[in-house]
Structure formats: C-alpha cells, structure tokens
Amino acid sequence: MLYRRTFLAAALLLAAAPAMAQEKLSVVATFSILGDFVKNVGGERVMLTTLVGPNGDAHVYAPSPADARKLFEAKLVIVNGLRYEGWIDRLVKASGTKAALAVASKGVKARETKDAHGHADAHALDPHAWQSVANAKTYVVNIRDALTLADPAGKDIYAKNAADYLRKLDALEAEIKAAVAAIPAARRKIITTHDAFGYFRLAYGIEFITPQGVSTDAEASAQDVARIIRQIKAQKIPAVFLENVSDPRLIKRIADETGARIGGTLFSDALSDDKGPAPTYIDMMRHNVKQLAAALTS
C-alpha cells in the first residue's frame, strides 16, 4: 500500500515537473545589469533571457534574429528606458511579440546631459541611472510590480525577494558612502573614458571627467584628447580609469603623457562574466568603489 502510494506520488511528481518548468514566467531583460535585478526579484519563478550579455555595450548593440525570437516567446520585456536601448522599439515591433513592456527606470529623476558645447539639450537624458543605488532601488520596485502584474500568482514571492534585495541595496549604499567619505575631498576626481557615472557623481560626490561624449558611438578627436590632458595637468587629477567597454589604448596614452595613475577597470554599462570581478550589480558597485578608493586615497 505504502509502496504503491510512493509510486503514485513519484509518478505525479514526474508528470508535474515539466509542467512546472513551463509555468515559469519567461522574461527578457535588455542588458546584464537589468538581468541581475530580475534574477534577484524573480528568483526561481522566472526564466530569464538577457539580450546584451556580460561586457557588451547596449548603446551600439546590433540585435540578431534570435533576439527577435526570444522577444516573441517572452511574456514580459524589461527595458531600462531613458533612450538607453535605441534599438529596442524596432526590435519589439519586428518580433511581433505580445509581451508586456516594462520600463525599469520609471520614476527615476533623469539627469540631463550636456552636449559638446555645454548647452543642456532637453532631449539628451543620461540613461545610466543604475549608477546610483537609490535609483537601483526604484528599478527593483518597478521590476517587482511588473513581475507581479505579469504573474499575479507569484505576488508574495516577488514581494519577499524584492524586500530582501532592497535591504541588501541599503547596506550597499551605506558602504559606498562610508568608502567615499574616507577619500580626501580634494582628491575626489578621476578621468574615465565613458561618461556613464553622472548619477554616481550626483549621489556620492566623485567627479568623473571624460574624453568622450555620453555615447560610446563617437571616435575621440585630437581636440578632446588635448582638452583632457590640459585638464588633468591643470587640476592635478590623480587617477585615470580604464573601463570595460572603451578603447584602452587612448587612456594609456593620456596617462603616459600626464603622469596620472591608471586605476583598475570600472564597470558601468555591463557586468563582467562569472569569473570576472563584477558578476552581479552589488559586486559591480563594490568593485568600482574599491577601485576608486584604492587609486584616490594614497
């Protein structure tokens, strides 16, 4: 009797397993950092696909037909918004997907960027909002709501996961503020290739100066490089940082010419792969702050 019952239970479980796998909510996130948020909030309940993987740059990403297919099969598509993924609207249209589209940066106070001539252009918003942990918390809340809307049955799980993760983000923010406070105020400035740290600067007060514009599309001109070198010399900027998505040769040249120290790699737009130093958002922010503190405190 007992034997038969066990057998039945096992059979039921076996039958149920594939069905449960199919019940997973299929979600597409556009890039690795969003993907990490979704993973933390959705946990086991979502089947996550990330379009632009680790170390990729979503600014200039060229979607493949496979991406359109992933979109078509998804129930929910989560994008950063703020015109970060310029290609997503066309891709959504082309894929013919019926998935709901959620904008993770909804409600974030967007930072306007200035063009090369210093005029604030109303249309140019800095999309790298996740560089401030406060904004990341908004992302997490938006993602929780979007997941709940797409999969109401998982409401409690999403709420619990999000609350846990938000607590971790609070701890992270306190950690970052403490680390920055330990750097002498006069030394809180660095040069880096890619202008993605505007929100970080606003939130934590480290000045980031860039040899390129906001987007990585443009090739640097001699004028840009000359301006940066002059600035490093004039303002005695102590450190130059490489980034995971731009031309390292140019930064080396600038460092050689000014005597500024080359800091480690800062991650801005993409996480590293699992073996790298920044496989998750929290690791990424921690890594960045550690690199900054190491180059600026000495």
Place this chain on the structure above:
Amino acid sequence: MYDFLIGPFVEFEFMRRALVGMAALSLGAAPVGVFLMLRRMSLTGDAMAHAILPGAAIGFLIAGLDLISMTVGGIVAGFAVALGAGVVSRMTELKEDASLAAFYLISLALGVLIVSLRGSNVDLLHVLFGSVLALDDATLILIAAFSTVTLFVHALLWRPLVLECVDPGFLRSVSRAGAPTHLVFLALVVINLVGGFHALGTLLAVGIMMLPAAAARFWARDTTRMIVVAVLVAMFSGYAGLLLSYHSGLPSGPAIILVAGLAYVVSLALGPVGGLRRYLVPGRHLEA
C-alpha cells in the same frame, strides 16, 4: 599662426607621436599606392584591407588589443587571401578581380563574426577604426620598421617593379623576376596595410595609400616624381588632418583621410598632367 600650426605639436606628445606615425606611414604606403595605381590594382588595396580583418580579429580574440598578435594575424590573413586569389585566378577561369572579391568578402564576414564572438561589440569599432591618437612606442617602431622595409625593397626591386607596371609581358620575356616581384609587391601591400591599420583602422588605411597616389598622378608623368609627390601629399594629409581634428574636434582618422581626399580633388582640377585643367584652360593650338 604659430599657435595654430605648430603649437599643438609642441604642447602635446600624443600629437607629435601621431605626426611621426603618419609620416612613417606615408613613406611606406604612398609608394606602394603609386605602384598599385599604375598596375590598375587600386581596388586590390581595398580588398586586401578587408582581408586583414579576420587575422587581426583572431589575434584580438587570443590576446585582446595586443600589437604583436594582431599584426601577425593580419599579415597571415592578408597573404592567405592574396595568394589564394592568385592561385584561383591562375588555375580556374575566374578572373583575378572576381576571385579577390570572393576571398575578401568571405574574409570580412569571418572577421566581423570573430570579433563579435568575443561578446563585446565596441571593440570591433576600435579594430575597424584604429586610433592614431594612441600610438605607443611599440606601434610607432612597428610602423617605421614596415616603412623602412618597404623603401629598401623598392630600391632593390625598382626596375622590375616599374617594368611590371609598364609591360609585364616584356619583363617575362627577358627575366624570370616577374612572378617573385609580384609576390614581394603583394607582401609590401599587406605589411603597409597592417601598419596603417594600427593607426587608422582597416577601412581608412587604404585611404592613405591610394588617395595620395591618385592625386600624384595629376602632377607627374615620371614614376619617381609621382612617388615623391604622393609621399608629400600623404605627409601633408597627416599633418593637416591632425590639425583639423585638433582645432575642429573632428575624429582624427577620418579627418586625415578627408584632407587626402581634398588633395585629390584639388589635384584633379589643377594638376598639370591629364587632369581637368586642359578643359578649364585650353592650351595654345599647335601652329606651324
């Protein structure tokens, strides 16, 4: 005036390095360009430049933006395509231009594929566009070495090279130097493109090779003079292009090639030899 023309190079080391790099590149690439043009192989340079990409990409895949591995990879791929196209055109009925087109297109697609495999697609832009503003010692030495080799080979093989342009049939009848000369010349094309590729990227490297040569065509009939003019035009383009990039904020690689393009247009209009000038300024009639 001094501040405008010379100041940037005095103040900034990277400008001096870019200038030296462009000068070295001009010395090697422009003569090769002249011979390419005289042999009606102008577009071959373009095809070869694309062919270099997968080799450089494999080098890039193995070692990142590393000078040596990308150079070796580029040279190997360039040779492979040049020789492959040559063999196909000799063994089959397909003409050399068609087989070259086939090889370089395959090569280009392969190159883009390989660079994309690495996952980070921005690096592809750096491979395609190079960075003349970021020349370090090793890259400068490499470019200068390639130019030196090019000049020596030209001095050594001057007569067969010129003869091959003028009358390959005659060269074949009086000497067996024809085929080796052709191979050595292709090798020069490849190494100069690889050198140019570090400074200007695969696409624009051909520009500093062909545009000065095409411009020089309008100033001289004599091969030697043509080469001198081409080298001067190329060097001027490097200098003026860097200044343009410095003062106007345009990206440097395209600025340099645009100046070379401008030099070509001006030569086309004003050059004394076979240009448009004979239509603009009718010469005197021959009188008895």
